[in-house]
Amino acid sequence: MRKKYALVNRNLCVACGECAYQCPRSAIQIYKGSYAMVDASICIGCGICAKNCPAGSIKLEEKINDKI
Numbered sequence: 158m159r160k161k162y163a164l165v166n167r168n169l170c171v172a173c174g175e176c177a178y179q180c181p182r183s184a185i186q187i188y189k190g191s192y193a194m195v196d197a198s199i200c201i202g203c204g205i206c207a208k209n210c211p212a213g214s215i216k217l218e219e220k221i222n223d224k225i
């Protein structure tokens with residue numbers, strides 16, 4: 158079964174930090190205060206960040222393998 162991970166659209170992200178706050182795996186960091194970055198090797202694809210993003214800038218994508 159393929160795993161999923163969260164992918165941030167940097168153009169939509171307003172760097173509010175909500176996703177990073179909600180992520181149960183601490184897989185998200187706000188890069189230089191400008192947009193959210195997901196560490197796909199830690200992300201478990203739960204979708205909590207995507208549900209709570211006020212800008213709708215996170216989507217879940219399928220992992221091709223575990224190393225992206």
Ligand code: SF4
Binds near residue numbers: 182185203206
């Ligand atoms: S999908 Fe879940 S584990 Fe992955 S970054 Fe979002 S909240 Fe964290």
Ligand code: SF4
Binds near residue numbers: 165172175214
């Ligand atoms: S919740 Fe959405 S808008 Fe806020 S930092 Fe995360 S991706 Fe960006």
